[in-house]
Each structure stands twice: as C-alpha cells, then as structure tokens.
Amino acid sequence: MRLCVLLLLLAFAPVLLATGSPAFCDIAQKPAPGSSSAADRLGLSCGQILQMSSADWVARFNKENGATSETTERATAAYGKCYDARTDAVAASLVRKGAAPPKSVRANFAGFEGALKQFVLKAMAEAQPAPNATKAVYIVLYEKQFRYQFYRSYAEKNPNPALTPDESEQYSKAKNRFGELLGLLPEDKAHEVHEAFGEIVGTHEVSMPMKLALYRYAIFILEPPSQKPFAPPPF
Numbered sequence: 001m002r003l004c005v006l007l008l009l010l011a012f013a014p015v016l017l018a019t020g021s022p023a024f025c026d027i028a029q030k031p032a033p034g035s036s037s038a039a040d041r042l043g044l045s046c047g048q049i050l051q052m053s054s055a056d057w058v059a060r061f062n063k064e065n066g067a068t069s070e071t072t073e074r075a076t077a078a079y080g081k082c083y084d085a086r087t088d089a090v091a092a093s094l095v096r097k098g099a100a101p102p103k104s105v106r107a108n109f110a111g112f113e114g115a116l117k118q119f120v121l122k123a124m125a126e127a128q129p130a131p132n133a134t135k136a137v138y139i140v141l142y143e144k145q146f147r148y149q150f151y152r153s154y155a156e157k158n159p160n161p162a163l164t165p166d167e168s169e170q171y172s173k174a175k176n177r178f179g180e181l182l183g184l185l186p187e188d189k190a191h192e193v194h195e196a197f198g199e200i201v202g203t204h205e206v207s208m209p210m211k212l213a214l215y216r217y218a219i220f221i222l223e224p225p226s227q228k229p230f231a232p233p234p235f
Helices: 002-011 037-041 046-050 054-065 069-097 103-126 133-142 145-155 165-183 187-201 208-222
Strands: none
Touching: 037 069, 046 069, 054 069, 054 133, 069 133, 069 145, 103 133, 103 145, 103 187, 103 208, 133 208, 145 208, 165 187, 165 208, 187 208
C-alpha cells in the first residue's frame, strides 16, 4: 500500500517538483493522469473555481462526473492548475513592478521547497496508516499553499508578519500535536520524520505564519483518518 501511494505521488512529480525560482517565467506543467485541462473546469474560469474551497470544487466536479478516485484526481489537478496560475500571476506582477523578492531570498525559498518535498516523501512513507490514494492527491494539492503564501507576502509588502494572539496559541497546539503524531511512529521512523522536518524550519528562514502552515500541513499528512482533523484544509 505504501508503495502504491508513493508511486501515485511520483505521478504528480511535474506539479510537486515545481520550485519557487522558476516562477519568474512561464512554468509548463504536464497534466495529471486523466486530466483534460479546460474541459475539467466545467466551463468555469479559474477565478470562479478558486472562489470555492478545494473540497467544494471536488464535490461539484464529482457530482457531474461521478465520484471515483479518477474524478477526484482530475478535480484536484484542475484546481491545482488554477492555483498555480494565480501564484504565477502574482510572481509575474512583482517582477513587472520591480518588487520581486531578492535573489538570496528566492534561493532560500527554493531550498525550503526542496526540503519540504523531501519531508513529504518521508512522512507519506512512514505515516500509519499510509495515506490512501485520495488523501495523496490532496497532500500534493495542499503543498501549493507555500509558494502562493511566499509571493503574496511580498505583494502585500509584509514578508514576515507576526502571528496574532490566536495564531500564537494555534502554533503551540500544532507543535504539540505534531509531537504526538511522531510518538505514534516507531522510534527510528519518528526520528527520521522529525529530522526531515527540521531540515525545513531549522535550515531556512521561514516566517511565523508559514511555520504554522507547515505544522498544520505535516499534521495533515501524519494524522490517522480515524481522528478528528486538527485544522481545516488550507484552501
């Protein structure tokens, strides 16, 4: 089962491996298996699709096409393409305005994304139980939040915002929950996952809101499906 999930993740590699630094040019991404580009937007624009949550969009797509693992994959692929297009537009706008992140910051973020992808592969391999095919496509989709958050923070001229009091409380809870989930793994596996996560937050400069998002994302990957989700989906 774990091998099947990892193979599914690798099938999405053209999307998952898109890093921050190529964002200043058009990024050509191969469609996910079974996707049909514009046809899978159901006649809607990307703006209209992104007004919906990912869950609402998938529900609408599956209602019209039948709810199967393939249609869920197609729906998340369509949503992800729209999400990436919006991120690319923000990045391109910053370039036009001469307000793009400095080269050193972009290099740091590219390293961050590389470490994140390594963590995702490790966490998916060690999660107990392993994520099923549906959860795997959502893991790939929700990874896109970090690149968007990175460029949006520069568009808003606030690349390192402070946490609100409520977010600070959520941050503490997220760190504790992440520790609890690591405790469910065999000791050697928990150490490997924790070390991979440390390569993200311990090596690269990351804003506090992004750290909170990282902990929530890690929890989403590791938490068993039988338990109440720690946090709602990021989009």
